[in-house]
Structures are given as C-alpha cells and as structure tokens.
Amino acid sequence: MAQQEPVPTSLPASVAPALGASLAAVDAELARRYPGGPHTRQPVHTVYVPADRLRPGEPRAWGDAALALLDRHAPDAAAFAAVLGLPPEPAAPVHDRVRAKLLREPVEDLRVDFEDGYGRRPDAEEDAHAARAARLLAAARAEGTSPPFLGLRMKCLEAPVRDRGIRTLDVFLTALLAAGPPPPGLRITLPKTGYAEQVAAMARLCEEFERAAGLAHGALRFEIQIETSQAVLGPDGRATVARMIDAAAGRAVGLHYGTFDYSAALQVSAAHQAPDHPAADHAKAVMQAAAAGTGVALSDGSTNLLPTGPAARVHHAWRVHHGLVRRALARAYYQGWDMHPGHLPTRYAAVYAFYREGLPDAAARLAAYAAGTDADGVLDEPATARALAAFLLRGTDCGALTPDEITATTGLTPHHLTTLAGRPPAL
Incomplete structure (x- = not known):
C-alpha cells in the first residue's frame, strides 16, 4: 500500500495546544454549568x-x-x-x-x-x-x-x-x-x-x-x-x-x-x-x-x-x-x-394524545436519520435527532407509547434510542 503524502498546513504545531490551554477554564466551566439533560424520567x-x-x-x-x-x-x-x-x-x-x-x-x-x-x-x-x-x-x-x-x-x-x-x-x-x-x-x-x-x-x-x-x-x-x-x-x-x-x-x-x-x-x-x-x-x-x-x-x-x-x-x-x-x-x-x-x-x-399524534412523524424522521437519508424531504441534524429520540422516550416514560411500538416504527432498539437521546444507559 503506497504511503500517503502529508497534507500541507501552515500553522505551527504549537498553536492548537496553546489555544486549548487558553480555553481550559472555559471547557471546565461549560462542563460544570451545562452537563446536558435532564437525562432521566421527568414526571408529567x-x-x-x-x-x-x-x-x-x-x-x-x-x-x-x-x-x-x-x-x-x-x-x-x-x-x-x-x-x-x-x-x-x-x-x-x-x-x-x-x-x-x-x-x-x-x-x-x-x-x-x-x-x-x-x-x-x-x-x-x-x-x-x-x-x-x-x-x-x-x-x-x-x-x-x-x-x-x-x-x-x-x-x-x-x-x-x-x-x-x-x-x-x-x-x-x-x-x-x-x-x-x-x-x-x-x-x-x-x-x-x-x-x-x-x-x-x-x-x-x-x-x-x-x-x-x-x-x-x-x-x-x-x-x-x-x-x-x-x-x-x-x-x-x-x-x-x-x-x-x-x-x-x-x-x-x-x-x-x-x-x-x-x-x-x-x-x-x-x-x-x-x-x-x-x-x-x-x-x-x-x-x-x-x-x-x-x-x-x-x-x-x-x-x-x-x-x-x-x-x-x-x-x-x-x-x-x-x-x-x-x-x-x-x-x-x-x-x-x-x-x-x-x-x-x-x-x-x-x-397521551400529544405523543401518540406525534409518533408517526417522529418515528419516520428518526428512522431516516439512522439510515442516513431524509424523511419526505426533511433532513434532520444531530440536535434534532436528539430531540426526536427524547420525544419518544418521554412518551414511553409516561405510558403514552410502548417500547415495542417505537421499535416497530423506527427499527431502533431502546438502547439505540437512549444513545441518540444522549441519556445514560439504564443500569
């Protein structure tokens, strides 16, 4: 296999580490203040x-x-x-x-x-x-x-x-x-x-x-x-x-x-x-x-x-x-x-009506996202995919939807759904 030629760059190698060091406090602050979520069940x-x-x-x-x-x-x-x-x-x-x-x-x-x-x-x-x-x-x-x-x-x-x-x-x-x-x-x-x-x-x-x-x-x-x-x-x-x-x-x-x-x-x-x-x-x-x-x-x-x-x-x-x-x-x-x-x-x-009425559209869009395609002309980004997955999980948390319904309509297992939503896996 032929060895690839290095891609030319202009910045000195020290720039990225220096910028990282200058933003370390901001990184820590973001992690402290904005951990994401809530990632668990919320009562209705x-x-x-x-x-x-x-x-x-x-x-x-x-x-x-x-x-x-x-x-x-x-x-x-x-x-x-x-x-x-x-x-x-x-x-x-x-x-x-x-x-x-x-x-x-x-x-x-x-x-x-x-x-x-x-x-x-x-x-x-x-x-x-x-x-x-x-x-x-x-x-x-x-x-x-x-x-x-x-x-x-x-x-x-x-x-x-x-x-x-x-x-x-x-x-x-x-x-x-x-x-x-x-x-x-x-x-x-x-x-x-x-x-x-x-x-x-x-x-x-x-x-x-x-x-x-x-x-x-x-x-x-x-x-x-x-x-x-x-x-x-x-x-x-x-x-x-x-x-x-x-x-x-x-x-x-x-x-x-x-x-x-x-x-x-x-x-x-x-x-x-x-x-x-x-x-x-x-x-x-x-x-x-x-x-x-x-x-x-x-x-x-x-x-x-x-x-x-x-x-x-x-x-x-x-x-x-x-x-x-x-x-x-x-x-x-x-x-x-x-x-x-x-x-x-x-x-x-x-x-229940909110989640059941929203199930067909959310499931179709999430299935298309997982397959790397669009759903009827709608191309969703990762942030929207997280929102779609979170919507379906909220629906299951309260009893509006069942995991079997979601798997049947999206092709995604509960584990895949929680991963897309950014929730930690269930213990």
Missing part, C-alpha cells in the same frame, strides 16, 4: 396536597376520584373525545390509556404542602403533621404503592417563616429516614425564591442535614419555585434564574412556575391569572433559557378552574385544562401542577 405533573389533608393511600384516592368523574361525565371514548375535541383516530387508545394509568399509577409526583395550601399553624401541630406525612410516605413505599416521585414543599426562607420552614424540613426528613434511606424520587420544593443567596442557603441546609444524618453528599436535591418578580428580573436589572441555578451547586432538579403568586406580583387581575397569560409566558421563557443544558427540568404551574359540579361545568373545566396542557407541551413545558383529582383525566389525555 406534580400533585400538591396540604399536609393536614394527606391520607393513607392518597394517590389511589385521587385515581378513584378521577375514574368516578370519568364514569359520570365521559363514560366512553366517544364521549371523552367529544368533550375534548379529540380526533376520532387516537380517541380510543387515548381513553384506554388514561383509564389504565388511573388504575395503575394515578399520581406520578406527590408533594406534601406546608406552604400556601397549608398556612400557618401552631408549632406542635406542624411538627406532628410533618412527622405523620413522612411516615405515610414511608409506609406507601414499603407497600409498593408510592408514586415514583414524592416530597414536600416547605415554607420559604424569607425571615418571617424561615425558622419554621427549616424545622419542618428537619422533622419530615428525620421521620422519613427512620424508615430507611431516602427514596430515589425524593424532591424538596423551595417556594417564593427571589435571590440567589436564598438558593445558596438552601443548598447549605441540605448539606448540613446530610452531614448530621450521615447521608452521602448530594443525596438531597430541591426544586426552585419561581413565583416572585425578583426571580425573573433582579433589582440590578439582571436575569436572576440562571444565577439561582448556579447557586444551587448542582442540587437543583427543577424550576416550577407559580401561576398565582407570580401573576399577583405583577398586578395581573384575578380574572386573568392563568398559565397562558403573556406575563406567564415571559417568565417561563426566561426559566427555559436559564435551564437549558443544565440538567434542571422545567414545570408549568396550575389552573384554579376545577372540574366540579354539574356536567356542563365539568366539561368546561376539562376543555380549559386540556387546552392548557397541550399548549404547554408544544412549548416544551413537559410538567405541570394538578390541584384536583378531576385534572388527572385531562392531564393524561393531553399528554
């Missing part, structure tokens, strides 16, 4: 239950209430589709999957609330509720009935309630750990966060508890709730959210938009406080840009329109909620708050 919703109302078997109670509402107001696929305006083709599989989900795993993420939904109580009463909530969650885990994600929303770290919030977290975690190691889906929600210093204090609080309880460093992680104007635009005119993520020192797992506190802070009238208000869109766009590539997930807020009362009112609330969830999904807000069992049918209907 968070259910908030005031601590004093938490019952044994809470997720099952929500599922039963949601099924009863479905049976009363949309007993079959056709009726459900008519209420929500679903196309005929996906109506039956969506309806079937919603019912199956409500039977199997009605709640994906349960947060016991000690903040606005709970209020101020005597210390002894809140202590008792914190310990009881932890015991109930630990018992559910032992019985195999626990949702995949769970935790508490503590009071914020503002001066009037700071000590109470710290104590509640301490009581709750101490009681939870008495039953065993912390569950892998444990989440702590820190509300009304407006300053990076508050997030840094929360990170320190987690570290101090880990040290006191003998937990591994990083075992405790938390969500930052964005519900003050200072969280989006600081007093110095700088965007605050990115600074808060950095201040969490790797412990932030989510940014949650707080619909009503944030709207009220901006003087939005009560009749117009909703997740689709322009002020909400602006806040979430800032959150989304700040979280991109950091591994921190984004969650939408809630609606206060409840599906209760006569059928006409239930149907109206369902249509509004379904539309809000579909709108959020299109904007890449893949999680939201649900405040009532009646929100579960429309949450899952919107999520």
